[in-house]
Amino acid sequence: MTATATRPERITRNGGRRLVDLVARVRELGILAALAALFGVTGAVNPSFLTYGSLRDILLNTAIVAMLAVGQTLVVITRNVDLSVSSVVGLSAFGGALVLADNPGVPIPLVIAGCVALGAACGAVNGLLVGAAKVPALVATLGTLYAFRGIDYAVAGGRQVNAADMPDGFLSLGTRSVLGVPLLALVALAVLLVVGWMLRNLRSGRELYAIGSNPEAAVLAGIQVRRRIMAAFVANGALAGLAGVMWAARFGTVDATVATGKELDVIAAVVVGGVAIFGGSGTVYGAALGALLLASITSALAVLRVDALAQTAINGALLIAAIVLDRLLALRVAAALRRRRFHDDN
């Protein structure tokens, strides 16, 4: 509380910003610290973890999940969730691969654009269900998770597209590097920076946070809530579509089961990255770092020869640790705000 009535005018304080920024940074710094520890320890035990090839693999593994995590963040910020991304990735990967295999000579950029459009269309279906028909996102996207996968199976009819069926120009997208950095990682990085900038600097970006923070107030503020939620789902779908092509280019062998279950990795990355699952706060940078951390752990455990089953448990433990950390930080901030306000008043 501010005892506004009793004090002469004073220059407005500046501590709140620093505090809030600090927390956001602490969150991301925390992940960086965890990454540093992970690389330090694993590298000390087995130096092959720090070789160029190993690091390159980690970046490649991160790229696709990070891109999906960036898209998912857009949706989660609005207090929704999209479980169907893995199916969209599957549909896009198989669809793209099939077109490339059946039509030699088709322009690759056209195929990529088509896959992105396909993803966006899937996102639009989710957006309509959630934004317009008011179906809770959890249920709606669980439904489309199965529906999109079903379409994928129907189209595939048990077929599998192999690397040999696809043009080399396409496959090289998945393996090429620019200045030693895998192209796919660069694409993901570009997406991350663009989306991150938009969320921070565009009105529409800020409105996504507002919607997740207090949906009723967003309506009263005159925000086009439905349209924004639609847009978040469409953007997420488009990124999933792009991730699908990347998948096909990277792995070369594609069937109808591609990316099954990946949605959980994506959501885990988002949560570990500090995006509030009830909307309103979090950044895409955090989500991408979360994806990087999870991918690094998976690689590290492989290098350390830890049982694959234990990996799942470790990911789970990490999730819980992230949530506990968030809780503690929130309490600290509340206490700090309280104390600061009082001291400033007196």
Add this chain to the structure above:
Amino acid sequence: MEDTPVLALSGVSKAFGAVRAVRDVSLELYAGEVHALAGENGAGKSTLVKILSGVHRPDTGQILLDGAPVEFAGPADAQQAGVAVIYQEPTLFPDLSVTENIFMGRQPRARLGIDRRAMRASAAELFTRLGVQLDPDQPARGLSIADQQLVEIAKALSRQARVLIMDEPTAALSGKEVARLFGVAKALREQGCALLFISHRLEEMFELCQRVTTLRDGAFVASDMIADITPDDLVRRMVGRELDALFPKQETTAGEVALSVRRLTREGVFTDVSFEVRRGEIVALAGLVGAGRSEVARAVFGIDRWDAGSVEVDGKRLRPASPTAAMAAGLALVPEDRRQQGLVMDLSIERNIGLAGLAALHRGPLISRLAERQRAKDWAVRLQLKFARLTDPVNVLSGGNQQKVVLAKWLARKPSVIIVDEPTRGIDVGTKAEVHRLLSELAGTGVAVLMISSELPEVLGMADRVLVMHEGRLVAEIDRADATEESVMAAATGRTAA
């Protein structure tokens, strides 16, 4: 002055199911005029506001903008037309900064994206204009209700609207802040803005407004120039009958000490607070908004922990930070923030009333729905609650009626010590007297009452003793005989030493 109104309603009605919230109401807002909207709790004031702001669509009737009929499909349309609204309940985004809250959807733009610096500067400027000290970068989460209300006011002002609608903006503010707000409102009036003002405090309407429209049970009663009527006329129009003045407390003899607070300190919030409340006594805790009164109440009740000191109820020390222990000892707290602390908004009226006293409703291992309903019915009648069905969720009730449900919930427990935080905030004149009568009656039956109130007439009329807090410390204890507006205000503003 009889030119075309900037914004007008003509023959507007709105029903929610069977509840006819607004019936055939007409209202004209003129440029350069502050128009008051008066009526009891549930009279339909907020519903009318929401029709003007495009939240609700009228079932019948028209909205006229500069004399021409318009349709508002949503709040965005009304904003486009130059209507800014301060809603009764704050509508903030807790995760975003105060600045972003003010400018959401209309952030100033630079060549590339939002111009944060300009936005922050405008927010700081607004706060200076309102005379408040808020950090523009602070998140809205955790703001006191008064500060939330101030942010709402800043938000509405920043729209530079032609029509400014304020639904009980002063309910949570103290005198000084109200004066500031009125200063700003009068300046806007001079600039030709049309204002609509809602308050349950008659003196505020008479100070600020030129015209007043009265509603009763959703229906239009009268529209008068303020200069032509007296406060008594207005009350008669609102209530439809004569009303006794503020209810003075009956004389009771104070019994033994029921609540004893010793050197209570919560670091950074309040320091070294000691006082006693005896059975049959009403003790008021006065002070400015932000002096730490509600915080003391929360700590005593065990919601917040304290760092030093002790609390005793009927001679037994309370376990710190345990509302359960406090309740078991016979303590009750009617909190100031009804939406967040007092009610489960989605539960029914009867459930909410039953919540605090579930033990009394047990028949064997189960809760008796019948007893629950009976209790809710009793209290609904006593507090003149306006509702459709007891099974309706409380979030469809009007603001004042929600407050009544909170009161009923705690009064129904028959506590031995009750702490009421701003018991009549947002409550209409008729029921206010009723609440005062209830508190007095409670004291008469030997309950110790600690009443936090920012309304001086209420404090002076009700309290046997007045404790005054200033900046987290108890600075004065004034007996009923010596308590005057001057003595209490002097202590509250820190002009006397304890």
